Amino acid sequence: MKGFFNKNKHRPWFRTFRRFCGQLIIPFVIFQFIRTIFLPTVFDVLLLSFFIAIAISIYFEII
Template identity: 65%
Template sequence: MKRFNRYSLPPWVRTMRGVCAQFIIPFCIFQGIRTILLPTTFDVLLLTIFIAIALAIYLEVI
């Protein structure tokens, strides 16, 4: 299986990855506070998705 190389991506994809890396932690914090105050199924699923994206970005899976 071919190893993933993030430098082989187009420039616009690398830019979007950088933008997501900057904004994902504040989104997770906001969503976590919102989930604690008013937990709904949608809020929990959205928080789970945000955490998965944050882990993927910071562990360099994406």
């Protein structure tokens, strides 16, 4: 399955955008985690899980 994926099939602006998001997602996850610890609402937990899912997908290059 890994050999089927071609990294160069995406356009250059998309690769730049993905790198940009990769740099910003970790501070967002940390900030949202601290906010969820102090004010745990349903929205905060869902937003934290969404940010973690994005961080994992960028780290493992799923998207």
